Amino acid sequence: MTNEIPPMTLKAIxxxxxxxxxxxxxxxxxxxxDIVINSDLTEALDGxxxxxxxIVLWWMHRVASPKVSLKIHPRxxxxxxxxxxxxxxxxxxxxxxxxxxxxxxQRQGNILKVEGLDAFDGTPVIDIKPYVPRYDSAADxxxxxxxxxx
Amino acid sequence: MTNEIPPMTLKAIxxxxxxxxxxxxxxxxxxxxDIVINSDLTEALDGxxxxxxxIVLWWMHRVASPKVSLKIHPRxxxxxxxxxxxxxxxxxxxxxxxxxxxxxxQRQGNILKVEGLDAFDGTPVIDIKPYVPRYDSAADxxxxxxxxxx
Numbered sequence: 001m002t003n004e005i006p007p008m009t010l011k012a013i014x015x016x017x018x019x020x021x022x023x024x025x026x027x028x029x030x031x032x033x034d035i036v037i038n039s040d041l042t043e044a045l046d047g048x049x050x051x052x053x054x055i056v057l058w059w060m061h062r063v064a065s066p067k068v069s070l071k072i073h074p075r076x077x078x079x080x081x082x083x084x085x086x087x088x089x090x091x092x093x094x095x096x097x098x099x100x101x102x103x104x105x106q107r108q109g110n111i112l113k114v115e116g117l118d119a120f121d122g123t124p125v126i127d128i129k130p131y132v133p134r135y136d137s138a139a140d141x142x143x144x145x146x147x148x149x150x
Numbered sequence: 151m152t153n154e155i156p157p158m159t160l161k162a163i164x165x166x167x168x169x170x171x172x173x174x175x176x177x178x179x180x181x182x183x184d185i186v187i188n189s190d191l192t193e194a195l196d197g198x199x200x201x202x203x204x205i206v207l208w209w210m211h212r213v214a215s216p217k218v219s220l221k222i223h224p225r226x227x228x229x230x231x232x233x234x235x236x237x238x239x240x241x242x243x244x245x246x247x248x249x250x251x252x253x254x255x256q257r258q259g260n261i262l263k264v265e266g267l268d269a270f271d272g273t274p275v276i277d278i279k280p281y282v283p284r285y286d287s288a289a290d291x292x293x294x295x296x297x298x299x300x
Contacts, residue, residue, distance in 0.1 A: 007159065008159065008211075008276070009158065009159050009160070010245045011244060041220065041244070043234060044220040044221070046232075046233065047233035047234050047237030047238075048237040050292075050294030051293055051294065052288070052290070052291050052292035053288040053291045053292075057207075057245075057249070059158050070193040071196060082196075083196065083197040084193060084196035084198060086187075086194045086195050086198055086278040086279070087195065087196065087200065087280050089285075094161060094276075095160045095207075095276045095277050099205065099249065101285070101287065101288055103288070126158070126245045126247070127236075127245050128236040129236070129239060130237050130239070130293070130297075132239070132297055133288070133291050135250070135251070136249075136251050136286070137283075137286070137291075138203040138253070138287070141201075141281055141283050141287075142200075142201065142202035142203075143202075143280070143281075144200030144201065147280075147282055
């Protein structure tokens with residue numbers, strides 16, 4: 001079935017700039033980052049200022065492992081039973097795309113200042129979408145208990 | 151900056167199956183689709199049943215145009231001023247990744263039955279993530295007026 005599909009190759013549309021070079025238990029919710037969009041795409045950001053929140057997609061380029069484990073202990077916590085990778089947010093997935101909903105603090109030309117982006121400095125950004133509550137949120141969402149126990 | 155990054159190539163992890171072969175003004179919210187995940191990844195879905203909603207990423211393979219317009223009229227509506235593509239959900243973007251939050255009705259082996267996925271039959275799926283409200287939703291989100299006028 002996938003033979004019909006032309007190759008799906010991503011190009012970076014920009015890069016994350018912040019002070020987080022490595023994971024050290026930081027509270028990502030408070031991290032402020034600049035997303036520097038390629039300057040030839042500046043105009044494509046016009047109108048984004050009207051949204052309080054945006055969705056960022058990026059490539060988790062720091063994942064070193066060439067092998068994807070189908071089941072993992074979420075957050076590396078062995079007290080949580082082995083769980084399928086698609087039921088977790090592990091970066092080590094078949095396609096290493098990260099996704100976050102973040103607050104847009106400011107847009108200045110090709111630079112988006114955002115709060116709460118859990119991506120390292122230097123991360124390639126592959127898409128920006130406006131956050132539209134009626135489409136992106138689910139009012140009555142249920143999650144398993146391990147999600148809330150942290 | 152992007153020279154440091156190895157090529158970002160996606161592989162399909164599955165395919166969308168529904169009765170929607172083309173856009174005809176359907177109410178996607180009510181469309182029920184099967185996401186058929188490649189059978190070698192079945193185990194990676196274990197635990198997804200604990201979530202009421204999932205995030206689906208897919209490749210919008212039907213976009214024919216080789217050229218991306220930096221500004222467009224959202225939804226092709228000329229009454230809405232020209233808007234940067236990243237402030238819209240147009241499929242014609244530098245990386246043609248679609249993203250939806252959908253209700254997971256059932257998981258049976260490698261098949262996820264979902265409601266509200268706005269992707270055509272045959273669409274390659276590239277990632278499945280659990281929907282986690284505290285991470286994926288924004289309680290106080292603001293949007294421009296054109297989003298609500300429809």
